[in-house]
């Protein structure tokens with residue numbers, strides 16, 4: 001991610017997790033910490049990575065299932081859960097074919113992963129009244145950090161439009177500081193009608 005990956009090549013997530021070149025598994029996103037009180041019941045973390053957010057929710061007593069394609073990411077999450085004595089459900093799979101039943105979660109979180117075509121499937125796995133939390137990169141000019149592949153970048157106003165049938169609790173687009181660098185992101189927290 002960032003300047004080192006602006007050419008549009010496909011990132012090798014197993015390699016990144018093996019080298020420890022991605023964010024720490026014990027560093028939940030601020031948005032989740034801020035709105036943690038909205039989550040109860042079963043929560044799915046789609047493209048969980050090494051489990052930073054799923055582990056945080058699990059530490060708060062929330063029942064979490066993380067879906068992730070990278071075996072290395074899953075391995076880090078598994079070790080961290082064992083070390084912390086936390087219960088964390090994990091599924092290795094492809095988010096393009098979500099392996100979850102409709103209405104089976106009271107919460108879904110998605111951080112820094114974008115596959116527009118599965119937005120209806122993400123909405124469908126949430127129960128009515130369930131909470132969707134989504135944060136990822138916006139198209140941004142200047143020096144802001146972003147993935148090289150433009151397919152992974154949101155247009156302004158696009159994220160809420162991907163999820164009709166939700167009532168917004170929080171929506172924000174802007175530049176945010178992350179580990180000393182700036183990123184342009186969109187943040188959404190919404191409740192399914």
Ligand SMILES: C[S@@+](CC[C@H](N)C(=O)[O-])C[C@H]1O[C@@H](n2cnc3c(N)ncnc32)[C@H](O)[C@@H]1O
Pocket residue numbers: 013014023046047048049050052067068069070073093094095096110111112113
């Ligand atoms: C930028 S990382 C974000 C990880 C985590 N959500 C976080 O914020 O730390 C993107 C993650 O998406 C995973 N990923 C990419 N394509 C995927 C797919 N089709 N299905 C499941 N996971 C995928 C990668 O392995 C990587 O762990």
